[in-house]
Amino acid sequence: MGYIQDKINAKLPKAFDGKLSDAVRTFTGSREIAGEYDPETGSNTTTVTYSGRGVFGDYSTQEVDDQHIRRTDVKLSGVLQNELIMDDDQAPARPRVDDTIDGMLVVTVGQDPARATWKIQLRR
Numbered sequence: 001m002g003y004i005q006d007k008i009n010a011k012l013p014k015a016f017d018g019k020l021s022d023a024v025r026t027f028t029g030s031r032e033i034a035g036e037y038d039p040e041t042g043s044n045t046t047t048v049t050y051s052g053r054g055v056f057g058d059y060s061t062q063e064v065d066d067q068h069i070r071r072t073d074v075k076l077s078g079v080l081q082n083e084l085i086m087d088d089d090q091a092p093a094r095p096r097v098d099d100t101i102d103g104m105l106v107v108t109v110g111q112d113p114a115r116a117t118w119k120i121q122l123r124r
Helices: 003-017
Strands: 024-038 043-058 074-080 104-111 117-123
Touching: 003 074, 043 117
Parallel strands: none
Antiparallel strands: 024 043, 043 074, 074 117, 104 117
């Protein structure tokens, strides 16, 4: 990891636990992936889940264009990449478009320039 990424990974979790604790919320994400055929459900997909924490917020009126960003979209920012983990095996997770986070659809996923945090657009 780079110097800036190491600094962010060291300081932001402390801020999340301390000064920013009122703004930070935990969340659970999930996605369907191909798996073995289950005769009970008739499906060959399985659900994987991951969890993390971040800051949920609204988009400003200047950002809303009702095409790419809607008034009801939610901005999830400050999601530490080193804290976003798969729930079943504690491996690092990467959010993807079409995942579900707390019942909302993931529309876009981006990173900060230091590649330490995720920025996620959610749609209700």
